Amino acid sequence: MSGEQSGAGGAPADEPPVVVKIGGAKAVDPAGAVGDVAHLAANGRRVVVVHGGSTVVDEVIERLGMEPEYVESASGVTGRFTDAETMEAFTMAMAGKLNTELTAQFREAGVDAVGLSGVDGGLLSGPRKSAVRVVEDGKKKIRRGEHSGRIESVNADLLSGLLADGYTPVVSPPMEGKEGDGGVTPVNTDADRAAAAVAGALGADLVLLTDVAGVYADPDDPDTLIESAATPDELAAVEDAAEGFMGKKVMAAKEALSGGSGRVVVADANVNDPIVAALGGAGTTIERSALGDDADDAAAETEGETA
Template sequence: MTNKHHTHDARDARWTTPAAESRGRLRADGGAGAGATDSDTPPPPVVVKIGGASAVSPEGAIGDVADLADRGRDVAVVHGGSTAVDDTLEALGEEPTYVETPGGVVGRFTDERTMEVFSMVLPGKLNTDLTAALRGAGVDALGLSGVDGGLLTGPRKSAVRVLEDGKRKIKRGDHSGRITDVNDDLLETLLGDGYTPVVTVPMLADDGVAVNADADRAAAAVAGALGADLVVLTDVEGVYADPDDPSTLIGSVATPEEFDGLKNAADGFMRKKVMAAEEALNAGAPTVVVASANADGPITAALAGSGTHVAASAVGTGDGEPTDADEEATG
């Protein structure tokens, strides 16, 4: 994955202004930005992925984004909307199609009608609603899709590999793509000017067509481009060793061996989140946390230690290239 990196001078200057200092020093417990050691060294930005499942409540995250932004921490928000897309498809008399890849990843298959609904629901309604809610909480939020400014770009897929009745098959369809480039100049400019980007798919394919992409992996691409900590908020407390037993929460992952165990434990849709974690860390994110969106102060809690924390050391010396599953299903 390639990105147009540049210096963070604007953000560094904003962090050390008297106004920022007057809002209080960074707390070592991560409440105002984990990882900072003093007020003169800005912590990395935070990319927050808010899941689109019906069991995910965004209210706590909205308040937390407002608190972090008020303390001077740069935050970018990425969101999905799977439940809203399914509900809209069903209201239109269409049946959502999900497929399983040979690697066990469950994802959405996007046909032409589904792509039309995505364009209506995600950048049209959900992004507008979330941006408005953040602005109502005092955040200078600005909504974007991956098409805007060529924010998220890459090749279009012509087919996906799926597993049906125990057999590997090729399912043809060209309404999804693989994110390979992030316009981080655009994001850095917005952050440097004090805005909080609120990003959603679709992405812009290399032939100039808007296509679907998985929101978890879009968040990973954004986090990697910004060198940001990635907090993936979902409807469970993190990754469980036993998917049916919350008491088996995997708290931290720091070695390749532990990461192998994490991948083996991830089940269903959680596999995509672990895949996204790997891609984000390989692309330059310092840390990825998978945590509950429904906790009190979910982002602050995640930065302070709740959820499943995956360190960059867990993926070794990855090259940032997408995994094989990129040629399979889209979210």
Template structure:
């Protein structure tokens, strides 16, 4: 069984424990695909260059980055550049033969480019043009399986390869949680989403209200109701992962001891394929 691990890019996430845990799993003969975020690093780099990060709210209430051409240049520099290289370097120092891949390599992550997005500003729905983003529609699982079969550990970063309406391709932004979800679905793997909290809480301000697991649509409804802010996207990604064929999704703390191993052993919030009903599946494919 393969495990896909997504390390969050929030400032409060320390990847050191997760990387050591990847090394332990690989040493035990497990296949691991590591993916990562990096929004904080992208924002900091933009600010250093005198640019202001732009975030927009969709009509559905989801907040995400608006990626114009200048932001995309910074995104390509930071995500598959510095952050991915740093993680590969750290894994090599842990004794892991890691290989850095971006979603553009070998058409690893591919889909249609969205040159415009629907947003809500001042209570009004608008179309904002000039976006460099896309939704992942296919994953080159053969590439990942070939790398794994060769004894290497893939470290995957967005951007993805966006297909233009006029033909051809452009590297475009994609949400890192949803990229990890697409990979986990394609590999029929367990997905461990490591973040700066220990799971999904019924009360976002109270860790003691952590939801341990959900395996029915009714239990998953409670998870969706509890998710707020950044956790909304993680629950959306979990839905897509399970709908795509993932064995399970666990949202857990990156800062715990042996965070991946403990997540797979039941720490965090575990979501099982049984949470999907017909309505949930329809939402996941939109």
């Protein structure tokens, strides 16, 4: 154990933790984030890392002779369909390969990192969804055999205990899926929304690192970066501008803020000192005040948890 991450020469003891979500796309290089987490931890800031891994999951699925399958939900959100075989590959890739490798990178950088899946200690927990409504060829259908879930509880005590002892948790899906008969099944959940749930539970700042500079008013023009949203009207403009994968990140941002996070920043993972830059104003910052009168309400129910 490396001791309390606060005190003389470090971050103020009352400074909120930071939850950093590192994307899983090939275009996202984690090296900058690893160095930044090492810097923050060395200076007493409590950090939790949550990572995705969609690209590597697809590679493992293909290596096993299967085809990745994505489906469109009734609300228009595209996500991974995770049957039993796909779930095996997902767990191998996320909890087995990626989480272990990323934890090793942090430890090499001097971070006292602890790798955890959402199943460990019931860290991320909620009911399993075994069937999903999808749209195929313009028709709504129900697909059964799904292994996904919505996070309804976070074991914040587990994370707080690790942080208090100087550890940096490195968290990945799968989550703990609760069956109707009381059983537990590891299931898929979206990593952005997992990071949002953790940030809300800890009252942490959330930094969503991706391969672009933030949310653009014109998705095709990087010069139209929306720097901040502090009012409901400004948040509505961000939501209108967010397309594709960015729409999920804005959805996650709202869930984090509703859950108790003070602010969320969507920022570029591939710049120098990406986390420090994001906390200093780079990217798109969404303040809790942007929720308006709904700031203390639970996040609205939405579809498309899987990724």
